[in-house]
Structures are given as C-alpha cells and as structure tokens.
Amino acid sequence: MSTHNEYSAPVRFLEGQRVYLRPFGQDDVDFYYHSLYSSDTRKLTGTQKHFTREQIEQYFESKRHDSTSVLLAIALCENDEVIGDVQLGDIDPFNRNAYIRIAIHQPAYQSKGYGSEALLLMLDYGFGILNLHRIELNVFAYNDRAIHTYEKLGFQREGVQRQALFYNHAYHDSILMSMLAEEYRERYVK
Numbered sequence: 001m002s003t004h005n006e007y008s009a010p011v012r013f014l015e016g017q018r019v020y021l022r023p024f025g026q027d028d029v030d031f032y033y034h035s036l037y038s039s040d041t042r043k044l045t046g047t048q049k050h051f052t053r054e055q056i057e058q059y060f061e062s063k064r065h066d067s068t069s070v071l072l073a074i075a076l077c078e079n080d081e082v083i084g085d086v087q088l089g090d091i092d093p094f095n096r097n098a099y100i101r102i103a104i105h106q107p108a109y110q111s112k113g114y115g116s117e118a119l120l121l122m123l124d125y126g127f128g129i130l131n132l133h134r135i136e137l138n139v140f141a142y143n144d145r146a147i148h149t150y151e152k153l154g155f156q157r158e159g160v161q162r163q164a165l166f167y168n169h170a171y172h173d174s175i176l177m178s179m180l181a182e183e184y185r186e187r188y189v190k
Contacts, residue, residue, distance in 0.1 A: 009080075010022055010075065010080050011023065013072060014072070014121040014122070014124075014125055015077070015121075016077070016117045016118070016120070016121050017077070017117065018076065018077055018078075018113070018114060018117055019074050019075060019076060019077060019083075019114050019117050019118050019121070020074075020075055020077055020121075021072040021073065021074060021075075021086060021118060021121055021122065022072060022073050022075060023064075023071075023072060023073070024060050024063070024071060024072070024073050024085070025060075026057070026060075028060070028073055028082060029053055029056050029057055029060065030053070031082050031105075032056050032060075032085070033051065033052075033053050033056050035084075035103070035105035035106075036051055036056075038105060038106075040107060041103055041105050043167065043168070044103070044140070044143055044146070045101075045103055046140060046165045046167060048167070067091075068089065068090055068091045068092075069087060069088065069089045069090070069091065070087065070088045070089075070091070070122075070125070071085060071086075071087045071089075072085065072086055072087070072122070073085055074086055074102075074104070074114065074115075074118045076114075083104055083105065083106055083109040083114060084102065084103050084104040084105050084106075084109070084114070084115065084118070085102070085103055085105075086100070086101070086102040086103075086118045086119065086121075086122050087100065087101050087102075088100055088122060088125075088126050088130070088132075088135070089101065091130065091132070095133070095134075096131060096132050096133035096134065097132060097133060097134040097135065097136065098126060098130075098132055098134075098135055098136075099135070099136050099137060099138070100119065100122060100123070100126070100135050100136070100137050101137060101138075102115055102118060102119055102122075110145075111145065115149065116149055116152070116153060119149075119153060120153065120188065123135060123153075123179065123184055123188075124184075124188070127181045127184045127185070128189075132181065133180060133181050134178055134179070134180050134181070135178065135179050136158070136176060136177065136178040136179075137150065137155065137176075137177050137178070138161070138164075138174045138175065138176055138177075139174070139175050139177065140165055140167075140172050140173070140174055140175075141160070141172055141173040141174070141175055142172055147175065150177050151177075153179075154179055154183055154184065154187050155177040155178060155179050156177060156178060156179065156183070157175060157176070157177050158176045158177060158178055159175075159176045160173050160174070160175055160176070161173065161174040161175075161176060
C-alpha cells in the first residue's frame with residue numbers, strides 16, 4: 001500500500017550519482033526569478049533583459065507545452081535542493097539535432113562537477129532516448145571554466161561567432177561547440 005508521502009517527493013526524471021533532473025513546477029518560480037538577478041548568472045548566460053515573476057510563470061507554462069524543448073531543474077540527490085537548470089532546445093526531429101544549455105545558479109555549487117553530471121544526464125537522454133544525432137551549444141569566450149568543462153566532456157569547437165554578445169560595454173565572441181551521437185557513444189556507452 002502506498003502512502004501520500006511517496007507521492008509528495010519530487011519526481012526524479014533523470015537520476016545521476018549526485019544530481020537528478022526534474023520538471024520545473026510552480027514552487028520553483030521564486031528560485032528561477034532570483035537566479036536571473038544574480039550578476040554571475042547574468043554574465044555567464046549573457047542575460048540582458050529583466051523578467052517579472054509572472055513572465056517566469058508563463059515561461060514555465062509555455063515549456064510544458066513545447067515539444068521542441070526539454071527544460072529541467074537540476075537538484076541535489078541528498079536533499080532535493082534545486083541548484084540550476086539544463087535545457088535541450090530547438091529539437092529538430094527531422095535533422096535530429098538540438099542545442100543544450102546549462103546554468104548552475106549558485107557559486108557555492110559551481111566547479112564541483114554537478115554541472116558535468118547534469119549535462120551527461122541530458123546528453124544521454126538526447127542521444128539515447130530522443131535519438132538525436134547532433135547537440136550543439138554556444139559559450140561566451142570569457143567563460144573559460146565552461147569551455148574547459150565542455151571540452152573535457154567531449155564537445156568539439158566548430159567556430160567562433162565574432163562579437164556576438166554586447167555585455168558590460170564591450171562585444172564578446174561566442175564559441176560554437178557540438179557533440180555527435182557516435183562521439184558520445186564512443187566515450188560514454190559501454
């Protein structure tokens with residue numbers, strides 16, 4: 001016989017060793033809203049606009065009905081604390097490609113491997129369940145930590161979009177990187 005407590009625990013859509021990925025809910029609006037006003041998050045993601053709580057709620061609602069996107073919260077297995085988000089977007093089932101983006105919103109959880117684990121969970125989902133062939137990302141040239149992580153995970157540099165972002169009184173390059181399904185399988189599927 002099941003109890004109500006079994007069903008009040010967060011859903012763990014994709015689970016790793018230290019983090020799991022789950023859909024965002026109404027309880028996550030404040031976390032996401034406040035995260036968008038972190039100066040580090042804004043710089044690393046290139047976020048320039050301001051958003052209201054209502055816009056965040058509408059964004060979550062639109063993602064629930066968007067078949068070309070999978071937006072998931074990154075939570076710690078040990079205590080269910082949400083520390084970031086990861087998304088596969090612009091999913092193209094005909095050409096079998098998409099983009100991926102990730103943000104670990106709190107500096108206390110950055111550089112600890114949580115983002116790498118979340119990316120690998122989402123890459124496994126993209127290549128192994130959605131049958132994608134190619135997943136790409138863009139990273140700003142000043143984000144050395146992220147570039148190092150993506151390369152360590154197996155993403156390949158494809159090119160540079162020169163001066164693609166205007167942020168803090170200067171233009172910055174954006175680096176295009178990608179991974180193919182066979183590259184992922186060769187490295188991670190045994």
